[in-house]
Amino acid sequence: MTTEATPSEKYLEVQRSEEFAGLRRKLRNFVFPMTVAFFLWYALYVLLSAYARGFMSAKIVGHINVALLFGLLQFVSTFLIAWYYSRYAAKELDPIADKINADLKEPRS
Amino acid sequence: MVSIFYLIAQMVGAGALVSLLLGIKPGTTFLGMDADTAKVATIILVGALMIVYVVVGGMKGTTYVQIVKAFLLMTGALVMTLLVLAHYKFNLSTLLGDAAQQSGKGEAFLQPGLRYGVETASASATFYSKMDLLSLGIALVLGTAGLPHILTRFYTVPTARVARKSVLWAIGIIGVFYLFTLALGFGAAALVGGKAITAQDKAGNTAAPQLAQALGIDYLGGDTGGSVLLAIIAAVAFATILAVVAGLTLASSSSVAHDFYASVIKRGQAGERDEVRVARISAFVIGAVAIVLSIFAQSLNVAFLVALAFAVAASANLPAILYSLFWRRFNTAGALWSIYGGLIAAVVLVFFSPVVSGSATAMFPDSDWHWFPLSNPGIISIPIGFLCGWIGTVTSKETDADKYAELEVRSLTGHGAH
Numbered sequence: 381m382t383t384e385a386t387p388s389e390k391y392l393e394v395q396r397s398e399e400f401a402g403l404r405r406k407l408r409n410f411v412f413p414m415t416v417a418f419f420l421w422y423a424l425y426v427l428l429s430a431y432a433r434g435f436m437s438a439k440i441v442g443h444i445n446v447a448l449l450f451g452l453l454q455f456v457s458t459f460l461i462a463w464y465y466s467r468y469a470a471k472e473l474d475p476i477a478d479k480i481n482a483d484l485k486e487p488r489s
Numbered sequence: 490m491v492s493i494f495y496l497i498a499q500m501v502g503a504g505a506l507v508s509l510l511l512g513i514k515p516g517t518t519f520l521g522m523d524a525d526t527a528k529v530a531t532i533i534l535v536g537a538l539m540i541v542y543v544v545v546g547g548m549k550g551t552t553y554v555q556i557v558k559a560f561l562l563m564t565g566a567l568v569m570t571l572l573v574l575a576h577y578k579f580n581l582s583t584l585l586g587d588a589a590q591q592s593g594k595g596e597a598f599l600q601p602g603l604r605y606g607v608e609t610a611s612a613s614a615t616f617y618s619k620m621d622l623l624s625l626g627i628a629l630v631l632g633t634a635g636l637p638h639i640l641t642r643f644y645t646v647p648t649a650r651v652a653r654k655s656v657l658w659a660i661g662i663i664g665v666f667y668l669f670t671l672a673l674g675f676g677a678a679a680l681v682g683g684k685a686i687t688a689q690d691k692a693g694n695t696a697a698p699q700l701a702q703a704l705g706i707d708y709l710g711g712d713t714g715g716s717v718l719l720a721i722i723a724a725v726a727f728a729t730i731l732a733v734v735a736g737l738t739l740a741s742s743s744s745v746a747h748d749f750y751a752s753v754i755k756r757g758q759a760g761e762r763d764e765v766r767v768a769r770i771s772a773f774v775i776g777a778v779a780i781v782l783s784i785f786a787q788s789l790n791v792a793f794l795v796a797l798a799f800a801v802a803a804s805a806n807l808p809a810i811l812y813s814l815f816w817r818r819f820n821t822a823g824a825l826w827s828i829y830g831g832l833i834a835a836v837v838l839v840f841f842s843p844v845v846s847g848s849a850t851a852m853f854p855d856s857d858w859h860w861f862p863l864s865n866p867g868i869i870s871i872p873i874g875f876l877c878g879w880i881g882t883v884t885s886k887e888t889d890a891d892k893y894a895e896l897e898v899r900s901l902t903g904h905g906a907h
Contacts, residue, residue, distance in 0.1 A: 388891035388892075391891065391894040391898045391899075392890065392891060394894070394902075395897060400901070400902075403902070404901060419630075422626070422630055423626075425626075426622065426623055426626035426627075427623070429622060429626075430622045430623060441582060442580075442581075442582025442583070442585070442586070443581075443582045443583075443585035443586040444581060444582055444585065448585075451671075452668075455664045455667065458660060458664065459660050459661060459664055462657050462660050463657060465653070466653040466656075469649070469650075470650070470653075474649075474650065477901060478902075480898075480902045480904070481902045481903060481904045484898075484902070485904075
């Protein structure tokens, strides 16, 4: 027979568990590189606007120039990242999170 | 603080909008009011309406207002975008060419660096101008994550799964909407013309309704059509402004009630009814403060106020949010340090920037006390916010492993959510 764990002990225990560490690793492995990549991509857009005027003003078709195209690509990339993350989360993160959650609610004997 | 800047921006926009709607140009009068009085009257009216919304409707009421306005806004923007594009036979290139020509700026209109990153003969002015562009860019992208009325939206979704779905929808809708506004901006420049826009409002805050009027005249049967479309678009813009101000007031008054009144003054002993009562009172006070400040801020370009709000959000809120999610050691002292440090840095830098004094377009153009060269403080104040959070944390002995464990487990697994 075990004594009932207090809520904070329960959380500490989960936090130390192998399973939770795996979940955290998977989340961070996705979030950190992706954030850095997006930020660099966005910084490239802003930096080019500031320092590569000639390049950004180059016309592609008619009056449409590189700067406009780059700006539109920022929209596309943002949406793709969000969509990719939501797929990744549904496939990789949710199953583990659900399992830990279920264990928290009804501790295995 | 962030809320107040954003509130002012919205209400100044409302004032400019109404004076256009009533056809009041500087120098003429309406119901015995000249343009300036009418603007002030609008600001007070919007402020009063928003207070009623929040006090009576609460979170649910505000949410419904936002749903309705989002629908109206999308429809309005879609119709106008289609009209603009149809006018140019769906040829984006002709639209851009015409916009450049009518803007009065020529080819430079389409190239980056008309406002920021201007290249001049002076090397240091060029450098600062480019830095300003970078600073604005950083603040806009980081600040979004810390805007209070967006943060509180996350309380309204039940689980991470639903939140992701809702974010995906939001990005889709907002992305499309921004593409519309891009077309509308160029459309306004092309069809209304740079001169006509600045004649109505010198900061250019009413370009969109003016475009509506021009489109209506062309496509919906002359002057009547113009007035009708103008009225519709103005009403949509008005609903949007109301929804945003209401959301902001709600965010700030609930934080006053919950965090300041319940936790600080009553030390956690306040009842729920007490809290709601205080939230309503503070909605009144915040609304009143915003009304008064907006009246003084009328001549400012609202885009600048928005930029300031983003800079403050990015410097004060973002460090605290990120640290608390990812840093085990982060504590109360660190949170206070990063919020106050970032806030003070952003506000002080703006106060000593060319936006407030020492330039022709400044708030006080006749005096000069500026020493900070940029009009966007983000590039300096965001790192200061992060640095302060770090200093505050490591210099305080307080650590709370239990609390962090709870926060981390709950945020990653969704445990405890309904």
